[in-house]
Amino acid sequence: MECGRQDEIEDLQSLSPPTLGSIRISGSNGFGHNIDFMSQAYLRNRSSEIDILQEDQILSSTGGHDRPLPFADVEFKVKVRGASSVNPVKAVVSKVASQLNTEHDNYKQILKGISGSIGPGEILALMGPSGSGKTTLLKIIGGRLRENVRGNVTYNDISYNPALKRRIGFVTQDDVLFPQLTVEETLVFAAFLRLPSRMSKNQKYDRVELIIKELGLQRCRHTRIGGPFVKGISGGERKRTSIGHEILVDPSLLLLDEPTSGLDSTSANKLLQILQGLAKAGRTIISTIHQPSSRMFYMFDKVLLISEGSPVYCGKARESMDYFASLRFIPELAMNPAEFLLDLATGQVNDISVPEELLASRGSSEYEKVVIRYLQNKYKIELEPKEKVENHQTPKVSERLQIAIQVKKDWTLTWWEQFRVLFKRTFKERWRDYFDHLRLIQAFGVAVLLGLLWWKSNCTNEAHLRDQGAGELFGAAVMSIKRAGMIASLILMLFLLTGGYYVQHIPVFMQWLKYVSFMYYGFRLLVKVQYSGDQLYECESKGGCRRLQSSPSFDTVNLNGGLKEVWVLLAMALAYRLCAYVCLRRKINMYHL
Numbered sequence: 001m002e003c004g005r006q007d008e009i010e011d012l013q014s015l016s017p018p019t020l021g022s023i024r025i026s027g028s029n030g031f032g033h034n035i036d037f038m039s040q041a042y043l044r045n046r047s048s049e050i051d052i053l054q055e056d057q058i059l060s061s062t063g064g065h066d067r068p069l070p071f072a073d074v075e076f077k078v079k080v081r082g083a084s085s086v087n088p089v090k091a092v093v094s095k096v097a098s099q100l101n102t103e104h105d106n107y108k109q110i111l112k113g114i115s116g117s118i119g120p121g122e123i124l125a126l127m128g129p130s131g132s133g134k135t136t137l138l139k140i141i142g143g144r145l146r147e148n149v150r151g152n153v154t155y156n157d158i159s160y161n162p163a164l165k166r167r168i169g170f171v172t173q174d175d176v177l178f179p180q181l182t183v184e185e186t187l188v189f190a191a192f193l194r195l196p197s198r199m200s201k202n203q204k205y206d207r208v209e210l211i212i213k214e215l216g217l218q219r220c221r222h223t224r225i226g227g228p229f230v231k232g233i234s235g236g237e238r239k240r241t242s243i244g245h246e247i248l249v250d251p252s253l254l255l256l257d258e259p260t261s262g263l264d265s266t267s268a269n270k271l272l273q274i275l276q277g278l279a280k281a282g283r284t285i286i287s288t289i290h291q292p293s294s295r296m297f298y299m300f301d302k303v304l305l306i307s308e309g310s311p312v313y314c315g316k317a318r319e320s321m322d323y324f325a326s327l328r329f330i331p332e333l334a335m336n337p338a339e340f341l342l343d344l345a346t347g348q349v350n351d352i353s354v355p356e357e358l359l360a361s362r363g364s365s366e367y368e369k370v371v372i373r374y375l376q377n378k379y380k381i382e383l384e385p386k387e388k389v390e391n392h393q394t395p396k397v398s399e400r401l402q403i404a405i406q407v408k409k410d411w412t413l414t415w416w417e418q419f420r421v422l423f424k425r426t427f428k429e430r431w432r433d434y435f436d437h438l439r440l441i442q443a444f445g446v447a448v449l450l451g452l453l454w455w456k457s458n459c460t461n462e463a464h465l466r467d468q469g470a471g472e473l474f475g476a477a478v479m480s481i482k483r484a485g486m487i488a489s490l491i492l493m494l495f496l497l498t499g500g501y502y503v504q505h506i507p508v509f510m511q512w513l514k515y516v517s518f519m520y521y522g523f524r525l526l527v528k529v530q531y532s533g534d535q536l537y538e539c540e541s542k543g544g545c546r547r548l549q550s551s552p553s554f555d556t557v558n559l560n561g562g563l564k565e566v567w568v569l570l571a572m573a574l575a576y577r578l579c580a581y582v583c584l585r586r587k588i589n590m591y592h593l
């Protein structure tokens, strides 16, 4: 793939002339977003955009307009292990009870009935203190969390199903990008993987170009993403690249988990402006956010404030202060509205005047809890009924549109095409990683060390022969570092023990292990490379020289040949990767990813 070639990308731009006044935006969304409400300026901005999926035509013919995305009474609980009792008898009883799956099972309620809605073209901010359940709600809305979830989330009157997956973009808190690829390469590879095969190569490059411009990534397009050990783009640019990765396929619903965390206020502000632009194109955007500045706070259309898993406010951001003022919660100092809302959600109302009903419990240890309960109850009385009525009043979506949205599209690329793109991407990434100068120095160091261990290896007597395995052992130890983790280290230990160095005569019931152990074959190959069966040793002894093959050290290894081991190791490299692939596929099917 010719990624990273700026000149080619720029040339390609001229191939798709702007279509001023185009009505639909790249229309891949299944929520059928229209752009009637888009400003002419924005239209001009996106004039070179390409229609991604023909399904839009079906959607437009149904007169499909986007509907608000309502979620009602969302609850989520997780099973928790009961606190271990000091009384051992009680502990055993509770353990047995939980194993029998009786009502003794403990559940922790994370979300306790959250309702709300968000319309196309709007940005909803999920706010609340740490641990209040923002990310959990975001995952539920994005269909990423479905077990132990109650309540309804509907997308154009349809519950979540895997067909909707491609219409939802999810930008996670920790960006999942390849450190060795540049910004442009990241987007180009994503475009080639995720955009439909009927789009030409040029159109895909064109789309990447558009995203780069839209997200202001021109300056860093040729810079590597970077990571802990690789210098790369800034935090804001990284976030924008992640967003670009998601909006390549033009999802109607874009979910972001803490997109501004770790950014300075200017970068955070810029990011929000970009999100506003994306929303104006008809997308629905939901984002969790910790503590936005006042300016950023008012850039959100709606706010859902969560405290201990329950909502305390849901409505327009601009009306939030008035709502709390109507409850007689008024800041005594000039305060950032976001800070004010977070203080309320944590029950810390030191600089806030409170309603008279709460004055009596002021100073008590339970005061914060009392404030939170009060706000939660007020929400139930004042806001929840209105929210539910609004949700019910949303006009129903036509049946044709519902069917069009639910049609599960096949993968846009064939298996082979996907393999080719992934292979190129991995090759590029690995190549740069392995040829990084630090890596080269490390590999050179290890090679020298191993070489020294085996250098001028002496095989004049039996005792010397036993020592030669140290080099192999060292290599094995280095290999296992990356494969850290409990199961991995257990398996490696078994492979090491059955590999032939420590134990030559393995018990019969464990003997099969050596046939799946790459260490077993690796060790044999190294021994064969180092020694020859016809080599002589102990020539000074009474009986005269003996062939190395006759040594008890090599009674389980035939020192001649070695091709078999090479083939087996190659087959293993392939088979283990194949197994990993099968496992991943099973996981994807299991979790309907």
Ligand SMILES: Nc1ncnc2c1ncn2[C@@H]1O[C@H](COP(=O)(O)OP(=O)(O)OP(=O)(O)O)[C@@H](O)[C@H]1O
Residues within 6 Å of the ligand: 078, 110, 128, 129, 130, 131, 132, 133, 134, 135, 136, 137, 288
């Ligand atoms: N699978 C789980 N098992 C146990 N507890 C969980 C699980 N998922 C979430 N929680 C708990 O639910 C609560 C809410 O978590 P969540 O990540 O949604 O919070 P948050 O509001 O996004 O926090 P932050 O702002 O710190 O990211 C936390 O107390 C968390 O420990």
